[in-house]
Amino acid sequence: MPHYVVGHKIPDSDSICSAIALSYLKTTLGEETVPARLGELSPETLFILDKFGFEQPELKTSYAGESLYIVDHSERTQGPDDIDEATILGIIDHHKLGDITTSTPLECWIRPVGCTNTIIKMMYDFHNVEIPKNIAGAMMCAILSDTVIFKSPTCTTADIKCVEALAEIAGIDDAEALGMEMFKVKSAVEGTPVRDLVLRDFKDFDMNGNLVGIGQLEVIDLAIFDDIKADLAADIAKLKAEGNRHSVLLLLTDIMKEGSEMLVVSDNADLTEKAYGKATVDGKVWLDGVLSRKKQVVPPLQESFA
């Protein structure tokens, strides 16, 4: 029985590309391992897979009785629902340490860098395994995505150096130009149902017993949302009413202006005031300089719930 590598629910490019890259590394080291995914892929990720000639990893949501590596998260709400019945062999991640626990020793490579694929590159180097050209290309795109082409405050010099090294292996001359091409694909919202946009890059967090869902859409120009912003706001209110979340937030991130408009529905009227020092007006607030959910949005919110 092969081992699996799986990223978080509502997979982003980092979750998918790191599953592909890690399963190749493990298999090369003699441990048969296959990449998997917990949900549908975004246009950005499909663009990357198409560009470098990969099939979509297997859609697999149940892991009872299986052995698996977890990538790009360590939170129970974001992983497979039956993870308690699986054996976790390892975790490769670059987020805060979540609430996943194990009953046996394991392998964790967790670093405060911009992307899981930057850490997987360290693993290839540690094991002295050559990265195939197409895997290097996919890893590089994931790093450009997670670091918003190096603009995110989560980006480190390790990420930048890693993109340079991977571009060389993949034979790509202008990594940043490819990054912009990718973000243009990511910015396309026309014809996409509003709920699909809300959930395109959506993560749930357990904040001191309260479930908080935070979506993010990164685009090259916020004007893209002019016609649908009211619909997005209505839909996050609907999403909150359908479930048991304390709050649902949607970040509309302008990667060129380098800031985010946050749409908010919450049981706390003063949620953003408390967490970010800025109140909402009509359920919206502009947060200047905020590009990173992980580094700029989640920690202050977590603090405000403590």
Place this chain on the structure above:
Amino acid sequence: MPHYVVGHKIPDSDSICSAIALSYLKTTLGEETVPARLGELSPETLFILDKFGFEQPELKTSYAGESLYIVDHSERTQGPDDIDEATILGIIDHHKLGDITTSTPLECWIRPVGCTNTIIKMMYDFHNVEIPKNIAGAMMCAILSDTVIFKSPTCTTADIKCVEALAEIAGIDDAEALGMEMFKVKSAVEGTPVRDLVLRDFKDFDMNGNLVGIGQLEVIDLAIFDDIKADLAADIAKLKAEGNRHSVLLLLTDIMKEGSEMLVVSDNADLTEKAYGKATVDGKVWLDGVLSRKKQVVPPLQESFA
């Protein structure tokens, strides 16, 4: 304000030597970091510090407002009591993943090897930092202690190679002979109060909401305990009565015969029957081949509580 490195409560040699080794590495990399400890040191650890010329790390139990690295555990019950008010910068460990969480990204080096110091050697290699002779000696002794001179089932080829490399750096010809000398120090129980022996290497675990305390004494001959075994059994019953533990277990490990006698007081009369397939007689059971609390004692027990 310097950063700290601290191991688990009732520190063992691995916790202390890895705190010393990691703080030197971090300081060398430009981040002022000092080793600390959560409790009194065992005769074995004092032997190592004396042998290689180290002072005892600072006794420090409160970390509110501080930044620290956690070594040799990732369990809330084993760490500082006010860890929630501290910033965890990283975790270096070789046990199952515990329930410590963070609100910010961090650095975790967790590997399924025999000793935390084996992982810290990987960190020195990654950063290309030379290990000072005396630190190499202390790291080597910690690995010999945790792996019971390579006999424990937790011992991996990485641990053995690491001891070889560290012995070379430290200028030690016969690492195993030094290991035996160390275990002779560890085996000395004469004149030590019974409660001190019970708590010498004692860890609490949260097993599905039940607090289980497990102590271990490793000696070169179980006959050492002939005169005091009844007192040890009485004392773990007393320890259980004093607190809120579901069970208190004490492993008397014979490193030459390669097995452990387990002394048991528990709210479940069939605890060892369920976990290890062998019932106690008069509160005692011999577990052949069992040397490792981490690999052979905790996981089956955890399973039996699930």
